[in-house]
Amino acid sequence: MFGRRKRSHSDLAEELRAHLALETDRLREAGMTEEEAQAAARRNVGNKTRIQERFYEAHRWLWLDDLIRDVSYGLRQLRRNPGFTAVAVVTLALGIGANTGIFSLLDSVLLKTLPVKDPQGLVTIRLPDPHGGYNGISYPTFEYFRNHNRVLSGIFASSIPEHLDVSINGHAELVSGQVVSGGYYSTLGVNAIIGRTITPHDDTPGAPPVAMISHEYWRQRFGASPAVIGKSIEINGAAFTIVGVTPPGFFGLMTGFLPDVTASINMQPLLMGDGSLPNDKSTWAVEMVGGRLKHDVTLEEARADLGLLFSQTLQSAQQRKELRIEVLPGSRGLSVLRDRFAPPLIILMTVVGLVLLIACANVANLLLARATVRHKEIAMRLALGASRTRLVRQLLTESVLLATMGAGLGFVFAAWITHVLLSIISSAGLPISIRAGIDSRVLTFTAWVALATGVLFGLVPAIRATRVNLTPDLNAGRGMAGGRRGKPGLGRALVVSQIAGSLLLMVGVGLFVRTLWDLQEVDPGFNAEHVLLFTVEPHLVGYKGARLANLYKEMLESIQGLPGVRSVSASRFAPFTPAGPNATISMSSHAPLPDENRTVQESFVGPNFFQAMGMPLLLGRGFSLQNAESGPRVAVINQTAALRYFGKGSPAGVRFNLSQQEGPIQVVGVVKDAKYHSLREPRTAMIFLPLLQFSPDAQRVTFEVRTAVSPQSVATVVRHRIEAIDRNLAMMDVKSLPEQIDQSLMPARMIATLSSLFALLALVLACVGLYGVMSYSVTRRTHEIGLRLALGAEKRDVLRLVVGQGAFLTLTGAGMGVLGALGLTRFLSSLLYGVKPTDPLTFIAASLILMAVGLLACYVPARRATKVDPMVALRYE
Amino acid sequence: MITRKDKNSAALLQGTLDMLILRTLVFGSNHGQGIARAIEQQSENVLLVDHGALYPALDRLETKGLITAEWGTSSNNRKARFYTLTAKGRMHLLKEAGQWHKVAAAISRVLGPQQVEG
Numbered sequence: 004m005f006g007r008r009k010r011s012h013s014d015l016a017e018e019l020r021a022h023l024a025l026e027t028d029r030l031r032e033a034g035m036t037e038e039e040a041q042a043a044a045r046r047n048v049g050n051k052t053r054i055q056e057r058f059y060e061a062h063r064w065l066w067l068d069d070l071i072r073d074v075s076y077g078l079r080q081l082r083r084n085p086g087f088t089a090v091a092v093v094t095l096a097l098g099i100g101a102n103t104g105i106f107s108l109l110d111s112v113l114l115k116t117l118p119v120k121d122p123q124g125l126v127t128i129r130l131p132d133p134h135g136g137y138n139g140i141s142y143p144t145f146e147y148f149r150n151h152n153r154v155l156s157g158i159f160a161s162s163i164p165e166h167l168d169v170s171i172n173g174h175a176e177l178v179s180g181q182v183v184s185g186g187y188y189s190t191l192g193v194n195a196i197i198g199r200t201i202t203p204h205d206d207t208p209g210a211p212p213v214a215m216i217s218h219e220y221w222r223q224r225f226g227a228s229p230a231v232i233g234k235s236i237e238i239n240g241a242a243f244t245i246v247g248v249t250p251p252g253f254f255g256l257m258t259g260f261l262p263d264v265t266a267s268i269n270m271q272p273l274l275m276g277d278g279s280l281p282n283d284k285s286t287w288a289v290e291m292v293g294g295r296l297k298h299d300v301t302l303e304e305a306r307a308d309l310g311l312l313f314s315q316t317l318q319s320a321q322q323r324k325e326l327r328i329e330v331l332p333g334s335r336g337l338s339v340l341r342d343r344f345a346p347p348l349i350i351l352m353t354v355v356g357l358v359l360l361i362a363c364a365n366v367a368n369l370l371l372a373r374a375t376v377r378h379k380e381i382a383m384r385l386a387l388g389a390s391r392t393r394l395v396r397q398l399l400t401e402s403v404l405l406a407t408m409g410a411g412l413g414f415v416f417a418a419w420i421t422h423v424l425l426s427i428i429s430s431a432g433l434p435i436s437i438r439a440g441i442d443s444r445v446l447t448f449t450a451w452v453a454l455a456t457g458v459l460f461g462l463v464p465a466i467r468a469t470r471v472n473l474t475p476d477l478n479a480g481r482g483m484a485g486g487r488r489g490k491p492g493l494g495r496a497l498v499v500s501q502i503a504g505s506l507l508l509m510v511g512v513g514l515f516v517r518t519l520w521d522l523q524e525v526d527p528g529f530n531a532e533h534v535l536l537f538t539v540e541p542h543l544v545g546y547k548g549a550r551l552a553n554l555y556k557e558m559l560e561s562i563q564g565l566p567g568v569r570s571v572s573a574s575r576f577a578p579f580t581p582a583g584p585n586a587t588i589s590m591s592s593h594a595p596l597p598d599e600n601r602t603v604q605e606s607f608v609g610p611n612f613f614q615a616m617g618m619p620l621l622l623g624r625g626f627s628l629q630n631a632e633s634g635p636r637v638a639v640i641n642q643t644a645a646l647r648y649f650g651k652g653s654p655a656g657v658r659f660n661l662s663q664q665e666g667p668i669q670v671v672g673v674v675k676d677a678k679y680h681s682l683r684e685p686r687t688a689m690i691f692l693p694l695l696q697f698s699p700d701a702q703r704v705t706f707e708v709r710t711a712v713s714p715q716s717v718a719t720v721v722r723h724r725i726e727a728i729d730r731n732l733a734m735m736d737v738k739s740l741p742e743q744i745d746q747s748l749m750p751a752r753m754i755a756t757l758s759s760l761f762a763l764l765a766l767v768l769a770c771v772g773l774y775g776v777m778s779y780s781v782t783r784r785t786h787e788i789g790l791r792l793a794l795g796a797e798k799r800d801v802l803r804l805v806v807g808q809g810a811f812l813t814l815t816g817a818g819m820g821v822l823g824a825l826g827l828t829r830f831l832s833s834l835l836y837g838v839k840p841t842d843p844l845t846f847i848a849a850s851l852i853l854m855a856v857g858l859l860a861c862y863v864p865a866r867r868a869t870k871v872d873p874m875v876a877l878r879y880e
Numbered sequence: 881m882i883t884r885k886d887k888n889s890a891a892l893l894q895g896t897l898d899m900l901i902l903r904t905l906v907f908g909s910n911h912g913q914g915i916a917r918a919i920e921q922q923s924e925n926v927l928l929v930d931h932g933a934l935y936p937a938l939d940r941l942e943t944k945g946l947i948t949a950e951w952g953t954s955s956n957n958r959k960a961r962f963y964t965l966t967a968k969g970r971m972h973l974l975k976e977a978g979q980w981h982k983v984a985a986a987i988s989r990v991l992g993p994q995q996v997e998g
Binding site: 015017018019021024025026028029045048049050053054057058242 | 911912914915917930931932933935936939942954956958959960
């Protein structure tokens with residue numbers, strides 16, 4: 004290596020001198036004269052310097068040596084030109100930092116596998132509801148899986164983390180928590196860092212309530228003190244003992260959730276408030292079952308085995324037909340986030356990639372300009388024998404150095420972006436905690452990006468710079484040679500592509516922002532203000548058949564009487580959740596045309612539904628308590644249904660039939676159209692049927708309470724009233740209707756905000772790039788401008804000259820950008836709402852803004868051009 | 881002279897040069913120029929030593945502990961760096977030389993008797 008320098012440079016030099024002297028002696032003694040001997044000796048021995056070089060080459064890792072030399076030379080160069088270095092580094096920091104920030108988020112939401120032992124062997128088991136969403140798996144079913152499966156080496160049940168009330172030493176706070184069965188930690192292969200984990204022993208009935216806490220919570224709340232083991236905390240009013248702390252970085256199975264507290268599943272009825280009875284496990288349902296495949300078992304085999312076991316637990320053939328469990332690979336964990344956020348994040352990644360390219364173009368231009376300044380130095384080095392490759396390598400090293408410094412500074416920008424992103428996400432009210440910090444994966448990604456960026460923007464300028472005609476460049480002064488070389492073609496091409504890229508981004512932003520505005524302006528068709536929503540699942544506490552209907556009636560009457568409540572109703576499917584069942588409509592008065600779409604949606608709603616939701620009735624009336632089982636079968640239809648199926652006349656009183664529902668149904672009212680499942684949905688024909696008549700034994704019902712004051716304040720009163728009816732009945736999913744709607748808007752908001760930020764960044768970069776090119780061009784043409792002025796040109800002619808050039812570049816760039824955008828925006832159409840991908844208004848606005856920016860960039864160089872003094876310019880060579 | 885282009889033969893010649901250097905040092909310590917001269921003379925000027933390759937070879941041998949070096953004075957009062965064979969070097973030489981002879985003999989057998997040159 005290069006360290007083994009036992010012999011110093013001078014030592015070898017001296018030995019070679021001695022060698023030469025001895026050789027000269029020998030030749031002299033052989034009969035030559037002194038000069039002849041010396042000359043002959045030098046010929047024999049050869050090039051002394053070459054020998055020394057070979058000597059050292061034999062010892063070292065030449066490439067490492069060169070690299071170190073290049074780096075130190077590069078650093079010296081950069082330090083000598085602080086202005087250039089600063090601009091380049093900041094530009095790169097913005098570009099690379101943006102990429103780092105988005106990537107760290109993308110990684111933790113989409114890509115990372117779970118921080119558990121061997122995540123590849125994990126599977127998750129869930130029960131999809133035929134109508135969308137997921138149902139819980141009953142605890143007895145889980146136990147059946149546990150006792151009878153042949154494909155899993157470990158199995159556990161857990162709930163999805165939600166908010167719990169925790170009290171420590173009398174201090175109460177809201178934390179995120181879940182319950183797990185005894186096999187959880189052993190299946191995942193996770194050990195407690197202090198204390199012990201929850202084990203199957205804690206599942207036995209009567210075992211004392213225990214809980215584990217997360218590492219983060221341990222640090223924050225207990226100061227990482229070992230005394231936390233054995234401490235008692237209260238969760239939702241019950242006393243638990245803390246038995247262990249999980250390792251740092253472990254968050255369980257759900258990406259994006261970090262439960263602070265994990266309790267044993269025995270306490271599920273108490274903690275989860277889902278209506279299960281403490282002493283009757285058959286009323287318990289777990290939200291997720293997970294397991295680890297045995298070594299030689301494939302996913303398919305597991306599916307078959309577990310599917311069979313599941314069907315054995317079902318009572319009726321009907322259920323066996325409809326219900327199927329889902330067994331999925333669990334290595335990346337379960338993520339509700341992934342589906343929601345994957346598209347926006349991927350779009351954002353593309354956007355920042357584009358921004359980085361634009362930044363690279365800027366720095367490349369800077370380097371090209373620098374190359375003209377350094378051409379003498381490079382010519383000298385080439386003349387002294389450096390190979391072109393060697394020089395290109397050295398220039399590339401400088402570029403990579405710049406990129407590395409940019410990446411380092413970029414972390415600051417990345418941290419800010421991540422912060423903005425996370426605050427948008429968390430404003431949606433989900434208990435998400437995405438750990439999007441800087442970990443080794445992110446660092447590796449950034450390092451690669453920095454390397455690639457450095458090579459990308461540095462390669463062409465490096466090759467250009469070394470393409471040098473030695474003689475003219477060494478001889479000539481600054482003037483003609485400096486003017487003629489370095490054709491501006493490449494620089495201009497770069498700026499044009501930057502402008503094109505910026506236009507593309509701005510069109511994208513325009514489309515996203517308008518989508519967000521339009522979504523926010525959508526009239527949902529109902530009055531969302533002051534509506535409280537909550538859901539109950541009485542079947543979990545043993546209600547069946549007629550008791551359900553009575554319960555619902557009692558709840559409706561009772562809540563109606565509460566102070567602050569203006570109206571209350573119920574529905575089988577909550578507003579803004581996935582769609583309910585479809586049915587086919589048929590009417591005696593109207594033979595169906597072929598090809599006519601006779602599909603409508605059904606919704607089962609209680610009395611006063613339309614008042615509670617604020618949906619205006621256009622005709623007739625809504626439902627009342629009279630519309631129960633015994634009365635005539637009635638329905639309320641919406642406008643779309645009326646127009647589509649009931650012809651021109653008034654639909655009131657018309658009878659129709661629905662598949663799968665009994666007897667002819669009579670229309671008693673028409674209600675204005677509304678959005679039922681999402682703000683984006685198209686017009687739907689909806690038939691509202693009285694809940695108590697058509698679906699009185701609905702197992703899960705959502706109540707809508709219109710309040711006079713804020714929904715939150717009424718929630719507590721409602722809760723007490725429900726407890727008075729049945730202490731075991733729990734309120735679930737309590738939120739206000741505006742919150743529900745807002746949550747659905749969050750991804751759109753995220754894209755709009757961030758892409759605006761990045762488009763602005765790109766615009767600034769392009770502006771700077773254009774300014775640089777124009778400035779350089781003016782400098783180069785100073786002589787020519789002076790000549791023109793001297794020959795009689797007016798200042799405004801010069802202005803026109805410069806601005807004309809700038810305008811040309813901008814227009815070309817804009818034109819290319821428009822073409823590109825027309826071709827590419829179609830890929831966004833699934834994300835857009837209310838705007839076409841080729842919306843002319845957006846395109847025009849973006850182009851105008853770009854032109855304005857272009858003119859701005861030209862302004863200073865143009866003014867500088869007009870200030871040229873012809874006398875000075877003419878002498879300026 | 882071994883030029884840089886002869887990189888293929890360089891590997892073989894490297895080892896051979898080492899061996900020849902060790903051989904010349906059997907007769908006593910010598911300095912760089914002396915070693916080069918000795919090889920040329922002994923081979924009746926068939927082998928010409930590349931002085932550029934000589935010094936890296938000497939350094940290699942020194943690193944491996946096969947020779948030691950010291951500054952001294954030459955016969956005509958010039959300061960020079962003298963190299964001495966070590967015991968380890970001696971044994972290495974015996975082994976390598978033996979190997980070389982074996983290989984050379986085998987090659988000769990394959991090539992057959994030398995044609996009479998014109």
